[in-house]
Amino acid sequence: MDTENLNTEGLAEKDGRYVWHALSRLNPGSQQTSPPMMVVEGSGAWISDTEGNRYLDGMSGLWCVNVGYGREELARAAYEQLQKLPYYPLTMAHAPAAELGEKLGEWLGGADDYVFFYSNSGSEANEVAFKVSRQYHEQNGEGGRWKFVSRYRAYHGNSFGSLAATGQAQRKHRYEPLAPGFLHVAPPDRYRCAYCSDRPACNMECARSIGRTIAWELPETVAGVIMEPIITGGGVLVPPEGYVQSVAEICRENGVLFIMDEVICGFGRTGKRFGHQHYGVRPDIVTMAKGITSAYLPLSATAVRREVFEKFKGTEEYAHFRHVNTFGGNPAACALALRNLQIMDDENLPERSARMGDRLRQELGALEEHPNVGEIRYKGLLFGIELVEDRESREPATPEKVGKVIAGCKERGLIVGKNGDTVAGFNNVVTLAPPLVVSEDDLAFVARTLKESIESL
Numbered sequence: 001m002d003t004e005n006l007n008t009e010g011l012a013e014k015d016g017r018y019v020w021h022a023l024s025r026l027n028p029g030s031q032q033t034s035p036p037m038m039v040v041e042g043s044g045a046w047i048s049d050t051e052g053n054r055y056l057d058g059m060s061g062l063w064c065v066n067v068g069y070g071r072e073e074l075a076r077a078a079y080e081q082l083q084k085l086p087y088y089p090l091t092m093a094h095a096p097a098a099e100l101g102e103k104l105g106e107w108l109g110g111a112d113d114y115v116f117f118y119s120n121s122g123s124e125a126n127e128v129a130f131k132v133s134r135q136y137h138e139q140n141g142e143g144g145r146w147k148f149v150s151r152y153r154a155y156h157g158n159s160f161g162s163l164a165a166t167g168q169a170q171r172k173h174r175y176e177p178l179a180p181g182f183l184h185v186a187p188p189d190r191y192r193c194a195y196c197s198d199r200p201a202c203n204m205e206c207a208r209s210i211g212r213t214i215a216w217e218l219p220e221t222v223a224g225v226i227m228e229p230i231i232t233g234g235g236v237l238v239p240p241e242g243y244v245q246s247v248a249e250i251c252r253e254n255g256v257l258f259i260m261d262e263v264i265c266g267f268g269r270t271g272k273r274f275g276h277q278h279y280g281v282r283p284d285i286v287t288m289a290k291g292i293t294s295a296y297l298p299l300s301a302t303a304v305r306r307e308v309f310e311k312f313k314g315t316e317e318y319a320h321f322r323h324v325n326t327f328g329g330n331p332a333a334c335a336l337a338l339r340n341l342q343i344m345d346d347e348n349l350p351e352r353s354a355r356m357g358d359r360l361r362q363e364l365g366a367l368e369e370h371p372n373v374g375e376i377r378y379k380g381l382l383f384g385i386e387l388v389e390d391r392e393s394r395e396p397a398t399p400e401k402v403g404k405v406i407a408g409c410k411e412r413g414l415i416v417g418k419n420g421d422t423v424a425g426f427n428n429v430v431t432l433a434p435p436l437v438v439s440e441d442d443l444a445f446v447a448r449t450l451k452e453s454i455e456s457l
Contacts, residue, residue: 008050011038023421042069045435045442047415055410056442058434059417063232063264064290067343068437074296074336074343081335088331090117091324096334103341104303107273108286114309116321117329119300122263122289123157124325126226128302129285130161131323133224133257139311139318142255145223149213149256151187153234153423156226156261165226168234168422183217185209187231188239191375191386192394202240211250224257224285225250229275232264235419235429236384238377244279257284257308263300264382267291268344268436271354271380278379284308292337299333349436353380356436356443363447372397372457383432384419385450396428401457405430408453414446 012035021036041048045068047057060066067074081096088094101115116132119125130148137145150156152167163171164178167187172178188206191197195205214222225247231237251258260283265275269291272278276286285308289300312321344350357380367373367385374388387397387405402418409416417431434446 006040006050008038011050044068044070045438053413055413055415056434056438056445057415058409058432058446059415060433060435061295062290063269063433064295066267066269066291066436067294067340067347067349068435071294071296071343074294074339077339078297078332078336081332085331087327089324089326090329094329094331094334096331096338097329100334100338100341103338104288104301107341108303109277109282111282111303112306113286113303114306116302116304116323117299117334118323118325119289119302119328120298120325121157121300122261122287123159123162124328125263125287125289125300125302126156126162126165126259126261127159128323129224129226129259129287130165132285132302132304132308132321133259135318135321136257136308136311137223139314142220144220145256147181147183147217147222148259149183149185149210149222149225151227151231152184153187153189153237153426154226154228154231154261155233155422156228170421170424170427183213185213187234187237188243189235189237190240191377202243204240204242204246207243207246207250210247211254214250214254214256219254219256222254222256224259226259226261228261228263229265229278230270230379230382232382232433233419233431234422235386235426236377236382236431238379244276244281248279248281248283251284259283259285259287261287263287263289264291264433267294267341268350268353269380269382269433271350271357273350275379292340293333294340296340297330297333297336298327299330299337344436347437350380353436356438356440357381357383359440360432360443360447363443364450367451367454370454370457372401373454381432381434381436381438385430385432385454387428387430387454396426399427402428402430404457405453408456409449412449412452414449414453416450 038050039047040050045056046054048054097117104115116128134146150165154167156162156165161179164182167184186206196203248258260276262274266288284305286303293299361378372387374386377384389395419429420427
């Protein structure tokens, strides 16, 4: 794009006058003294702003541009579908949704799941999962099951149900009371676990706490357990081996639906097609968004096991799922998603994510000795670097230190994230989730830049 002919001052003025930015601080004068970077173009793992500066997007936008920027074939897939049929609600059928449903079944391991496309975001996909779960139990003659168990530090969305499922108090503050029925247990955080961080190995108490909560609440009142395979926005908390399998078994024993939130972990991010495939489990419900289109168009989906779907045949009175979304399953978005998954298959991006993630972890190995680095956690191209005041006390690094690292990365041309607005006092994890097409040279740049920025502390 020709940035020289852009009226950058005029654009900045319009932006400051009309646009309310997500998560923006509205302190007096803050927008005038520190206007947001205006991005105009992207290619591969890199983006450019109106000033002509280039940055490696180490967060894939919001964990979502998995195949990278500037993929003309994705734009073409959407364009061709928009010419043919730009819109029709999925109260009827259209070819892109049918073909994408088949493709998602393949990605889910050949499962014969049914896919509900009436969603545009991960929050909505999870809302569908909650409604499906409650109605499923009604259809199954267990109408008293309405509660859900989630984990502290987990993120599941911004709507009143998905935010209630979220275990991040700062995101809920000033919006409560939210939807009732959502319970929380401790996350599998080996570094800070109250059960086993001082022991040589995980004792799986974090998993058993889910079973205890279900028992204490009465199993006949619990509809589902929702979890990300890896807690992402809450600090990239990778569960110990056996944890996910234990939770799946607890759900099975109690007749509780096992809901897997793959909104971030899905579509190659962790080195498998879906994050839960690392653990050999089959959830009852899988929610997905973000990487399903690599964020080129909004789309999300909720896949349910055939056994769950069959219950909705139910009775004459309740033989359908009463949920509809105007833009859910948009034909152009479905056509683009289908092409997106084909690109991931053709370029073997999930396997590449695993390989490149291992390489980056090796490059970052020297940081393990830095006094302000407590732990480096990763799976595929999903990284969390926990910053601390000192390694002995494990006291979380101050916001100033975390901010200095993030700003230092940006000054050097790298965009990284953090687990911001989550749990008071624990927003100290620098996050990385670059596009899966990131090159070896790009990774070397990421590692070098992170080291320089952290060593500047």
